[in-house]
Amino acid sequence: xxxxxxxxxxxxxxxxxxxxxxxxxxxxxxxxxxxxxxxxxxxxxxxxxxxxxxxxxxxxxxxxxxxxxxxxxxxxxxxxxxxxxxxxxxxxxxxxxxxxxxxxxxxxxxxxxxxxxxxxxxxxxxxxxxxxxxxxxxxxxxxxxxxxx
Amino acid sequence: xxxxxxxxxxxxxxxxxxxxxxxxxxxxxxxxxxxxxxxxxxxxxxxxxxxxxxxxxxxxxxxxxxxxxxxxxxxxxxxxxxxxxxxxxxxxxxxxxxxxxxxxxxxxxxxxxxxxxxxxxxxxxxxxxxxxxxxxxxxxxxxxxxxxxxxxxxxxxxxxxxxxxxxxxxxxxxxxxxxxxxxxxxxxxxxxxxxxxxxxxxxxxxxxxxxxxxxxxxxxxxxxxxxxxxxxxxxxxxxxxxxxxxxxxxxxxxxxxxxxxxxxxxxxxxxxxxxxxxxxxxxxxxxxxxxxxxxxxxxxxxxxxxxxxxxxxxxxxxxxxxxxxxxxxxxxxxxxxxxxxxxxxxxxxxxxxxxxxxxxxxxxxxxxxxxxxxxxxxxxxxxxxxxxxxxxxxxxxxxxxxxxxxxxxxxxxxxxxxxxxxxxxxxxxxxxxxxxxxxxxxxxxxxxxxxxxxxxxxxxxxxxxxxxxxxxxxxxxxxxxxxxxxxxxxxxxxxxxxxx
Numbered sequence: 001x002x003x004x005x006x007x008x009x010x011x012x013x014x015x016x017x018x019x020x021x022x023x024x025x026x027x028x029x030x031x032x033x034x035x036x037x038x039x040x041x042x043x044x045x046x047x048x049x050x051x052x053x054x055x056x057x058x059x060x061x062x063x064x065x066x067x068x069x070x071x072x073x074x075x076x077x078x079x080x081x082x083x084x085x086x087x088x089x090x091x092x093x094x095x096x097x098x099x100x101x102x103x104x105x106x107x108x109x110x111x112x113x114x115x116x117x118x119x120x121x122x123x124x125x126x127x128x129x130x131x132x133x134x135x136x137x138x139x140x141x142x143x144x145x146x147x148x149x
Numbered sequence: 150x151x152x153x154x155x156x157x158x159x160x161x162x163x164x165x166x167x168x169x170x171x172x173x174x175x176x177x178x179x180x181x182x183x184x185x186x187x188x189x190x191x192x193x194x195x196x197x198x199x200x201x202x203x204x205x206x207x208x209x210x211x212x213x214x215x216x217x218x219x220x221x222x223x224x225x226x227x228x229x230x231x232x233x234x235x236x237x238x239x240x241x242x243x244x245x246x247x248x249x250x251x252x253x254x255x256x257x258x259x260x261x262x263x264x265x266x267x268x269x270x271x272x273x274x275x276x277x278x279x280x281x282x283x284x285x286x287x288x289x290x291x292x293x294x295x296x297x298x299x300x301x302x303x304x305x306x307x308x309x310x311x312x313x314x315x316x317x318x319x320x321x322x323x324x325x326x327x328x329x330x331x332x333x334x335x336x337x338x339x340x341x342x343x344x345x346x347x348x349x350x351x352x353x354x355x356x357x358x359x360x361x362x363x364x365x366x367x368x369x370x371x372x373x374x375x376x377x378x379x380x381x382x383x384x385x386x387x388x389x390x391x392x393x394x395x396x397x398x399x400x401x402x403x404x405x406x407x408x409x410x411x412x413x414x415x416x417x418x419x420x421x422x423x424x425x426x427x428x429x430x431x432x433x434x435x436x437x438x439x440x441x442x443x444x445x446x447x448x449x450x451x452x453x454x455x456x457x458x459x460x461x462x463x464x465x466x467x468x469x470x471x472x473x474x475x476x477x478x479x480x481x482x483x484x485x486x487x488x489x490x491x492x493x494x495x496x497x498x499x500x501x502x503x504x505x506x507x508x509x510x511x512x513x514x515x516x517x518x519x520x521x522x523x524x525x526x527x528x529x530x531x532x533x534x535x536x537x538x539x540x541x542x543x544x545x546x547x548x549x550x551x552x553x554x555x556x557x558x559x560x561x562x563x564x565x566x567x568x569x570x571x572x573x574x575x576x577x578x579x580x581x582x583x584x585x586x587x588x589x590x591x592x593x594x595x596x597x598x599x600x601x602x603x604x605x606x607x608x609x610x611x612x613x614x615x616x617x618x619x620x621x622x623x624x625x626x627x628x629x630x631x632x633x634x635x636x637x638x639x640x641x642x643x644x645x646x647x648x649x
Contacts, residue, residue: 023442025424030407051424064426064583065367067408083328084523087573088486088561090515118527118577119408120367122159123187123559124484124491133369134519137162 003072004039009037011043015050022053025061029068038069074113078147079130080105082116085123090140094127097141101148112148151198155253155337156182157329158370159349160349165193165565167211178225186253186341187493188389194234198201199225216502240490240509245471248456248496251331252339264341269387271458271588277397281531283354284310287457289465291477295360296322296413297525297554297630299476299543302457308356308437312445316596319351319360319399320422320441324406326415327526329485329557332493333451339366340455345401346445347454349392350461351447352399360399361441363418365406373406376401379449404534410581414629415448418584428583429629452481473499477540484510503537506560517562521645522569525554527577528634530559531570531649532643551637567646571639572600578592578635589632592623594603596639616643 004010007117007137014031028047040061045085048055062068080106082105083089095105098114105116122128131147154160154169172195173180186194192206194219204225206217213230220228224279235241250610255262263269275283288303309317325333337344348360364372379401382388390398402606404422406412414420416430419441440446440580456478460468468478482505484491489511505511506522513519521531524541531538532553546553560568575596582589599616603609620636627633 021421021424023424026407026421027404027424030405042349045315055345060426061424063240065409066426083330083558084527084573085486085559087570088559088565092569094383117367117408118581119326119328119330121325122162122332123329123331123486123557125159125163125192126486126487134157135162137159 004035006036006040006042008042008046011040011046012037015043015046019050020052022040022051025053025058026065027052029058029062033068037073041070071108074111076112076132076147078112078114079117080114081118081120081122081126081128082125084125085118085119086128089126091127092141094129094139094141098147099146101144103148114147150177151181152223152365153181153183153196153198153203154193155185155233155390156163156370157185157192158226158229158368159189159335159336160192160194161186163208163562164210168193168195168209168214171214171248175196175218181256183255184252184257185335186241187249188235188238188240188333188490189492190463190490191232194232194235197225202226202234203236206230207232214251224487229306230632234599236271236290238281241585243509244495245479245497246495247459247468247471248343248452248481249336249340249493250459251343252336255340257339257341259499260385260387263340265346267462268342268458271461272346272349272387272389273351274528275353276393276397277468280356284349285461286465287354287460287614290468291472291475292453292468293476293543294450295452295456295480297552299553302449302453305449306351306436308331308435309445309447311591312438314445316358316359316442316444317355318441318444318446319348319355319569320418320446321348321360321362321419321451321454322415322448323362323364323368323451324370324418325368325451325555326410326588327528327555327557329523329559330347330483330526330555331485332483332556335400335493336451336455338374341375342382342453342535343455344375344459345378345382345388348401349381349388349399350457351449351454353397355445355447356448357593358398360401361422362403363406363412363422364403365412366408372403372405373642378405383596383646403616407584409632411583414631415478417540417629418448425543426583429586431628432566452555456594467532470476471497473497473540475544480553480556482542482555484540487515487562488512488560489514498542499540501537501538502532502541502558505541505558506537513560513562515562517564518564520561520565521567522561523638524557525552526557527551527574528630529557529635531645533645550641552634567642568600568604571642571646572597572604574635574638576598582631586626586628586632588623588626592619592627592632593635595619596635597622618639
């Protein structure tokens with residue numbers, strides 16, 4: 001996925017469709033993230049102003065949803081399913097293998113972030129790991145090598 | 150030469166795209182990316198159209214294609230992976246596909262294909278009826294909410310119909326977050342027009358003019374497919390200002406969640422749709438009277454709304470004739486986890502758990518004995534191998550101390566660490582709690598800590614009493630089902646751990 005570098009002008013253009021609509025705060029934040037890969041801190045007051053809500057309201061929404069990022073994503077984003085269906089076929093072992101490779105769930109660097117997800121809906125073909133938006137079923141420890149390549 | 154390769158996310162996770170890309174290079178192939186037939190363990194399941202009908206091969210990897218091509222599979226040639234007509238497969242024959250009748254069969258985004266297989270027959274009939282008549286039909290069918298709570302759909306619709314307001318809404322809850330459930334995703338990816346048709350019927354029934362589908366962000370393909378289908382429906386007069394010249398208006402939009410499990414709770418979903426933190430609202434007021442933007446709103450799950458077209462097309466009696474007791478119609482069961490043959494099974498209510506898990510499912514994938522089966526998602530109960538004769542209907546599951554939920558069934562083998570699962574239930578609640586009520590927000594974290602102490606052998610008896618007390622408090626004092634039901638798997642897993 002490629003994203004634009006943050007600029008105030010671009011952000012203003014992204015936000016324009018949501019002017020004066022307080023129900024669009026989440027959609028506006030999602031649109032910013034789709035454009036820049038994350039929600040830059042500088043855009044919080046902009047969203048507040050455009051949608052006519054307080055900055056605290058925007059901050060509240062931004063920090064509530066697991067998928068909204070406040071920092072640029074790593075060059076590679078790996079998401080590991082931690083839910084029961086995947087646990088029953090070895091998700092915990094995969095989680096441990098990432099940890100053993102120095103990338104525990106929740107770790108983040110410029111090159112790689114490894115995140116926990118609670119279900120991709122691939123529950124008959126787990127364990128499931130997603131690498132840069134591509135979902136892989138029937139995963140084994142080998143997925144760690146694949147993710148680090 | 151028509152060849153079907155599913156574009157279903159699950160099929161893609163095991164290589165369907167690679168197979169499709171190779172097949173697309175062959176000059177004689179007309180590639181159709183269908184939904185999944187639901188036999189997940191056979192994915193990628195490739196079907197070729199021959200004079201003898203559709204012949205299936207699976208599971209097909211890109212590396213199998215050379216040998217398939219030499220075997221002349223495009224004409225149904227013999228091969229190790231040849232399965233014959235998938236609709237004659239024992240797994241398929243025993244099912245009663247109603248809601249899932251078209252999933253996997255058709256090109257999901259072809260309106261012609263949809264209509265050729267009975268699509269829009271239900272809406273066409275509804276357009277000739279009054280709202281009261283449509284609601285009466287849905288009520289008579291016995292259709293209950295498939296999201297988990299099992300509330301009669303017709304009664305909910307009646308409340309919205311009778312509410313007077315300038316605007317009413319239809320909100321589809323497609324935030325299918327329970328582990329072990331994927332039926333909503335498969336339907337949205339494999340037959341999106343059915344959901345659109347069901348929502349349009351609901352709109353006509355209650356007098357709503359605007360609808361929204363709230364889809365979890367973990368389902369990007371479903372979002373994309375729905376948006377494309379909505380655009381096609383608009384272009385062809387099946388949505389918009391004047392549906393099929395009948396003077397009824399209904400428009401539809403898709404909204405994406407942002408990774409919050411709690412937004413599958415209906416009031417939390419409304420908060421999210423209104424742009425706020427997904428924190429649950431206290432009920433009453435009921436969303437049917439004061440829902441989206443404070444207006445009367447029908448909120449139903451994907452499968453509930455997708456069952457409505459058939460109810461209207463074939464009549465309430467045909468739907469009501471299926472099932473047992475107060476659970477009428479069919480349930481789309483999802484076999485998941487450590488299971489040899491996982492996937493989607495649509496059957497009338499009342500089939501025993503054992504038949505699903507051992508019969509259709511073939512036991513565990515690992516080949517070990519079944520350790521436990523969790524039914525109804527992360528808030529559902531675990532059942533031990535000696536409890537599998539339980540009948541799967543809403544009331545029987547409740548009486549057995551569990552819940553059917555959205556019909557997801559997750560199988561564990563005997564290596565399952567029940568204490569670890571008890572801990573996970575609390576941990577999951579702590580991660581996903583919306584934070585509005587104290588029992589859930591704080592209780593879940595205290596629960597993790599207490600279970601950890603028990604596992605370390607610290608003051609085991611005292612901590613067990615404490616945990617029991619905490620579970621009782623969370624059950625009685627939480628605002629919604631997340632905090633209120635988390636103790637269910639916790640307590641049962643502890644009991645299972647004790648029995649070992």
